[in-house]
Amino acid sequence: MSAAPDTPARPQAEPPYTDGITPAVVAEHGLTPDEYRTVVAILGRAPNRVELGIFSVMWSEHCSYKSSKKWLKTLPTTAPWVIQGPGENAGVIDIGQGLAAVFKMESHNHPSYIEPYQGAATGVGGILRDVFTMGARPVANLNALRFGAPEDPRTRHLVSGVVAGIGGYGNCVGVPTVGGEVNFHPGFNGNILVNAMTVGVAPADRLFYSAAAGIGNPVVYVGSRTGRDGIHGATMASAEFSADSEEKRPTVQVGDPFTEKLLIEACLELMATDAIVAIQDMGAAGLTSSSFEMASKGGLGVELDLDRVPMRETHMTPYELMLSESQERMLMVLRPGAEDLARAVFEKWELEFAVIGTLTDTGRMVLRWHGAVVGDLPIDPLAQASPEYDRPWEPTPRPAPADQSGADAVAWPDALARLIGCPDGASKRWIWEQYDHLVRGNTLQRPGGDAAVVRLEDRPTHALALTTDCTPRYVEADPVMGAAQAVAEAWRNLTAVGATPLALTDNMNFGNPEKPAIMGQFVGACQGIKDACLALDFPVVSGNVSLYNETNGQAIPPTPAIGGVGLVEIARSQSLAFKAEGDVVFLLGA
């Protein structure tokens, strides 16, 4: 662990325990003994269960990026048109005429393997919230999917569930799903990848951020009620699968796209006023990470009255309220006196609205329940001492060239038929016909081309070009070149429709980073993305890391999925269909 400047020295003695916590309970929370010692040092006492739960999610791989941070920092993230790079809910770029494109890609791999429909659906819901939280109206969704071998008995069930879930959510919220990619490979048999991307459009001068401001300002909860959904999902997302993961099943969340649609409309309606100071969606680790991050970014403290959290079930505990991953919820800081205005908007849309706390100048998170303090944590030390690892890594050895003998034996028509017929190469029409790719009436190029093209309502001469790309077997053979290739392919797909590529979001899906070979793949992929981004002036503005994608010790092929966004002048855009008999066909490139 690389010590942050003011990390307290690690006490050597056996740390104290309280509230029934034992070393086993600590381990169940995904914290190492060293991390537990740091918790005790920060608090100056043993944490209670609520506090332990909070540390466990804040320091999980999923929330803290502890294994990947060091390498993500090396990615190029700036350009004159970048308004917001990584670090907020989504990245933001300038697309001219006072408009901004807001986008991000995020994984929902583990939940989708356990319950494909709900896992994929809530993945779409989560990424949509990341985008409209920033004040953008979502205008397009994409999805990058990797399944196991078509022959594997589970594959059919997983494909149909995931596709139905993505469609079920996206179709209902009324955001067109315009593109994506699908691969099949036995390396994903026990661990599929479901990466969802949302692109939104906002006025560039009316973006919303998550840093809390204004001591005494009300902290407001909106959306759905809180139930016992997905408690410990964030730590699950950071743990390897094993035979006993069946036992973790009750953590599955159920998505409610109808409520999400209302939440989009209500948030955008309130964002048109001056009521909101800061806003953050409750994603993985729900109330804990949202309140914590908002306070931490604003350098403030926060007091929450957990009795006021709208609850769906009876007898919920503070631990459950803080860790629940119930979907379709947001946390906002309002301007003082704006409560009534905000309440009226959310009540009109029939959503929950509750003032659950206030901002303070103490730099602490204080949680109250039935009149007593049930948690009291210093925010900055907790955030700063968030572990950061420089994990050992090995460069990926070059594989021996494949045996090419016999390659000539296949006659070209057979080779062509095989290429067209293989699951990766075959048309994905049967998938995207289950997605509403037309709603909102701006889809100029539908799925099936190189990149989707979606017209800008407020700049009708122009459109966004959108694509997702990655070829895991290239990355497996050579992480540096394979990841660079993924960036280059996204860039090519955008230019192929006539767009100027502007920026990308990435979704880094890898195995267990504690293994030097896997860490080497990750490091190599970061290097490759960096090289390609610099060469193409194509910065990374947002992204997501999903590690521990392993089943019984077997890692997935490394998959740094790239989501590219470009701007195209509609009059100059091109599509791939051959247009007329007699036209000349050119082959360009090296």
Next chain:
Amino acid sequence: MKAKVHITLKPGVHDPQGRAIGGALSHLGFTGITGVRQGKVIEIDLDETDRKRALEAVDGMCKALLANPVIETYAIELS
């Protein structure tokens, strides 16, 4: 023989449909409703005449397809 499979969401699993129905009922002026949950019933006509074998067969169907064990429970009724 006829089997009825009752499929219900496990307690605690979020039921957005039930909630929306409850909301609509109260908009329509119905009061005193404290909770609404929606479930499914699947009726299966079987050739089988032996209760025990029928039960086994239907239980197999529930496990293989009809119920989603992650979020649902089921009960079988024969007649």
Next chain:
Amino acid sequence: MKAKVHITLKPGVHDPQGRAIGGALSHLGFTGITGVRQGKVIEIDLDETDRKRALEAVDGMCKALLANPVIETYAIELS
């Protein structure tokens, strides 16, 4: 008081869900199935403690919203 409303498609109304489930079951190798129909159950928790009034209220809900008389019939069970 708890009410269960069983909603079933009228005889003769074709049932795409039931048909698809039947097809899927036979794909999975289940034999001897001569028909499958899918229905809904809506469970309503009520403040009401009087059976007769509860029945009236729930019947009102069925007529107002829960069942579509064009394609469905319903039955109410109280407990």
Next chain:
Amino acid sequence: MHAAILLFPGTNRERDMARALEVAGAPAPVFVWHRETTLPAGLDLVILPGGFSYGDYLRSGAMAARSPILEAVRRFADQGGMVLGVCNGFQILTEAGLLPGALMRNRDLRFICRCVGLRVERTDTPFTTRYAAGAVLSVPVAHHDGNYTADDDTLARLEGEGRVAFRYCDAAGVVSDATNPNGSRGNIAGIVSENRRVLGMMPHPENLVEPALGGIDGRPLFESLLEALP
């Protein structure tokens, strides 16, 4: 032409509809919230657009059909007002009893989004005058519950009275089971009321009104409306 577009919680094709009206040259519509109990005065067209009102929970269109504004729509239709329901709008109109029948889950249970062939069955409704008789259109559908059903008597009456406005067909206009995307009885894609002034249809003409979006086969429907309601 003075049109209102109704908004229910979960409606999502209201902008598409407004844009189609604009492209056809109609004045801008007003939007009306589902909790309203009256329609604006002087209206001559009410549109129920596509979407997932109330998430399609319980039955698609069921809860929206019981919202206060539907009573006003019923009175408006009774007085001869024109009503267009597309997709979820069609589902709401059947649930409200303004059109007969019901829309059930698609035959293969999947959501379908693609262009389908559509044969114009009548050109003597105020929605279809601008189409040629027997014209074959290619118009997108985007629905999960578009499987039209009605009992035999109702169906016989609809056919007998010539109230089927559109049927799913192939590019040559042939209507068969193979050209039926969702299992609808009689390949029915759209029907009109007895007075021909209420139209419900599953396909989305509003998504095909500009060449840039892939075609203009939907446009004559809006132009017909403009002609009927100058």
